Amino acid sequence: MRVRKKQSKRTSTRMKEGIKKKAAAQNRKERKLAKKDVTWKSRGKKDPGIPANFPYKNKIIEEIEAKKMKDLEEKELAKQQRLEAKKLALEQGETIMEDGMEEDDGQNGLAALVASAQEAASKYDGHSNFDEPEEELDVVDYNIDFYNDNDEGNTELEKSRKAYDKIFKTVVDASDVILYVLDARDPEGTRSRRVEQAVLQSQGKRLILILNKVDLIPPHVLEQWLNVLKSSFPTIPLRAASGATNATSFNKKLTQTATASALMEALKKYSNNSNLKRSIVVGVIGYPNVGKSSVINALTSRRGGSSKACPVGDQAGVTTALREVKVDNKLKILDSPGICFPTDNKRKTRKEQEAELALLNAIPAKHIIDPYPAVLMLIKRLSKSDEMTDSFKKFYELPALPSNDPDTFTKHFLIHVARMRGRLSKGGIPNLESAGISVLSDWRDGKFYGWVLPKASKDSMATGTISTISSGATQEPAKSEQTTIVSDWSKEFDLDGLFASLDNAISSSKENEDSLME
Structure with missing residues (x-):
């Protein structure tokens, strides 16, 4: 058998230098990727431990365990000595500084700093401690199953329609004031005449229309809808969610702070004038995803409470149960799940x-x-536009x-x-x-323009002119009884005085829009 000659491992200088360059490039790439890696890594090198085949491994482990036990015993002994010294000082009527104060000083000092900051903020805002929450709001969830007998309904529409009577009647019976939240882009589509009739038939109930998401429609569209809706019920424009103010936002002067504060003042005005010996209950109803929970959060944040009293989301179905939020001793707000109210038009498929x-x-x-x-x-x-x-x-x-x-x-x-x-x-x-x-x-999400005009003003869309809509320009003929109700309820809530600034903001936004169009 022929034995092959052993090959040499020597390589050329060119190959060695090439390997070095490739290794350096690979190292640079790894360092660059390591900088982009968000995973936390300790800068200290990890202890490799004791090798398993080390002859004195057991002895070293025993020494480490003995040192740990000794340190623990010394710590316990020092603790006992501190307690005995403190007990002796208390018996003699003296005070001593504890060694453990340095450990708790950070937490206690931080808590004291937070408490002092909250006290200073309350003094600066001028809030009284009477009937107002300081930190958290009293929130009560009512676990009522409104869908327990809906086995026959297969779609969300059928389920919502079957649960309509239970949810709506529960809110109306428990509330003194009902806030009917409408989407400003399509108020008529999120409005039901049956709901309004049911509230009017209930004695002592008050209904206010809340025109939410006003930042998604132009000022002239908002003005037309307010003129139409105000002839039926007191209507308040509101921007419940602050959102991002960008180039596609309208009515920028109607901020969340201004609109929510005005609505809260109107509710407090009604509460004070009602002369009830109990707190009034404000029920919030409306279609899913019109912003009912956002309205409640905006109101509670105006009274110094949490701005997350009710969970919110960008999809329908976030609120699944009745929730009562106690703002103060005179006002409670009742949040309800969104329901699709029965339509008046039966011709639609x-x-x-x-x-x-x-x-x-x-x-x-x-x-x-x-x-x-x-x-x-x-x-x-x-x-159409x-x-x-x-x-x-x-x-x-x-x-x-x-x-x-x-x-x-x-x-x-x-x-x-x-x-x-x-x-x-x-x-x-x-x-x-x-x-x-x-x-x-x-x-x-309102990423592009879109709205619906009232039927009485659709002709003005083509010409670009803004027509003034009178109080009788609604779909249904105006009635003297309805006009009396609107005027009386407006006086009870003092809407004319409280919302004068909002009307001025709408007018100024409209003037700015007209100047830009010119």
């Missing part, structure tokens, strides 16, 4: 009703089976799409959104359902 609810964000995205009808309805609404159409095209960067009819345009639009946002199925096929859900989410 079930598919059309579900599309409207999806467009009103009253149905969670996971329960929307087919978003196409809602997107089609949205595009038809946006096509050049301002809304331009905002829509600019946001989605729409190219030239076939626009023979709304149905064709909607399909090509969803294909464009699916490709732009990567909503593709296997084989690169556009997923129209996922794209439609994405569009509805953008509409919910």
